[in-house]
Amino acid sequence: MKMHDVRTYRSAEDLPREEQLAWKIAEIAADPVAVDADVEEMIVNRIIDNAAVAAASVGRRPVASARTQALGHPFTPGATVFGLKDARVSPEWAAWANGTAVRELDFHDTFLAADYSHPGDNIPPITAVAQHVGLSGADLIRGIATGYEVQVNLVRAICLHEHKIDHIAHLGASAAAGIGTALKLPVEVIYQAVQQALHVTTTTRQSRKGEISSWKAFAPSFAGKMAVEAVDRAMRGEGAPSPAWEGEDGFIAWLLSGPEARYQVPLPGKGQAKRAILDTYTKEHSAEYQSQALIDLARRMGPKIGDLKQVDSIVIHTSHHTHYVIGTGANDPQKMDPKASRETLDHSIMYIFAVALEDGGWHHEKSYAPERAVRPTTVDLWHKISTVEDPEWTRRYHARDPKEKAFGGRVVVTLKDGTVIEDQLALADAHPDGARPFVRANYVQKFLTLSEGIIAPAEQQRFLEAAQNVSGLAAGGLGILNFTVDPAALGAPRPTGIFDYGKGKS
Helix, strand or coil: CEEEEEECCCCCCCCCHHHCHHHHHHHHHHCCCCCCHHHHHHHHHHHHHHHHHHHHHCCCHHHHHHHHHHHCCEEEEEECCCECCCCCECHHHHHHHHHHHHHCCCCCCEEECCCEECHHHHHHHHHHHHHHHCCCHHHHHHHHHHHHHHHHHHHHHCCCHHHCECCHHHHHHHHHHHHHHHHCCCHHHHHHHHHHHHHHCCCEHHHHCCCCCCHHHHHHHHHHHHHHHHHHHHHCCCCCCCCCCCCCCCHHHHHCCCCCCEEEEEECCCCCCCCHHHHCECCCCCCCHHHHHHHHHHHHHHHHHCCHHHEEEEEEEECHHHHHHCCHHHCCHHHHCCCCCHHHHCCCHHHHHHHHHHHCCCCCCHHHCHHHHCCHHHHHHHCCEEEEECHHHHHHHHCCCCCCCCCCEEEEEEECCCCEEEEEECCCCCCCCCCCCCCHHHHHHHHHHHHCCCCCHHHHHHHHHHHHCHHHCCCCCHHHCCCECCHHHHCCCCCCCHHHHCCCCC
16 A cells, blocks of 8 residues: 555645546556455445345335435436336436435444445445446446545545544545446546545535434435536546645645645555455444444343343443544434434434343344334433543554454443443454454345345345346346335335426436
8 A cells, every 4th residue: 555645735836636636546446456356255245235224224214215316317228226126217316316225224334444434335326327337247346346445545544524524525536436447437537526526525514413314314325426427527528626635725724634734545556456345344233333342242241230220320431433423422412312313313322222231132123113212211221321432442443453443342330239340342243353253144144134024035036146246247237236126115105306397318
């Protein structure tokens, strides 16, 4: 890996294109390096993982809304939409619909470093373009490898959340780069597309603050949609605000750490394989990633505690990020509200830990059910839980050494009689370095479990076979990387919107 020093430049300073971060990203996107076998295997795993969580969410309101919007933009050849058999829509709208389905349950893969991310969000926009243009499975795999590489390395280097910028700003650039790789575009075109995508996907972190709404699911699909449009404009010769990161009035100077800031961004050198996907990890539980290890810890601690009515207090000692994003350090009263939205409860480790203690596990639907959240015993336990930042867990959260990196915490339970029960867990069981690392069989089982009763058994097997043979799919054959469901599984009809009035071609 090569480290690139990225800083703000005054307009009067000379910063050649070749020295700009967007150009360096475009260079690695255009590099025709082969995809390693273990990387290809993991890409297949994540295609299956995305489909699993999309199937589980296919009938939920935000997903149905996004799908209905997409159907207002039919297109030939177009791209497929999860759940639908024959529909083809314009690729940016397929990215929108499918990206929302993937993101709705907050249940796909994650990468945490200087910032946080869900790199699987790259897959829907890259796949949509590949289907529409008629690319091969090998082209798709190369594009997805780039999407992961770019997003992961931006997340390693550039913290967005400390400046209250939503993490989709990294995703817009990575998806544009991945699409550029799949299409085998020249460096100049990818360079312009990456900058355009960054410029139009920079939004605030209010998406994940206070009363969290369904926009949390739409935000990554918006970035994917914008990436498709940015690449299209760049292919037509349109330019972008440049230099997007380093400009005097650009991203670093005004939205990040200011004109004096410097960031060290790692990227592969020419001819180096793109392997960043192997540093990412999926979720066993449908909840914010920092809660994964703590759910596993709750399962382990529950029997030790015994009667939960005897709990006086529970303090979770954890990282800065966990404390301030999903803990009591966020100072969000909504995180303690039994009537809060699913999206808000997903970002409340106090609620999550309480339910996991009571139930001995976590369920992607039952654990968030309104009647579950208002259960008196749950509310009582939930409101006894607090978080504190522990500098050691913060250090491990940001550690570069994989043996040091951790996303868990130490839990101290004090009972009413003064007994103290402590335990800690650094990594989720399903993490690559955890007690039960996810392998292909786990991804397949996750798909079968989440799609049970939604996708017919024969269709489940057809999709799994297609996904596991993606590298051999010929040009124009990517349409089979979709699943169909009975219309009854698609949820109630959505209220009419603007796009329902026009059903012509995009």
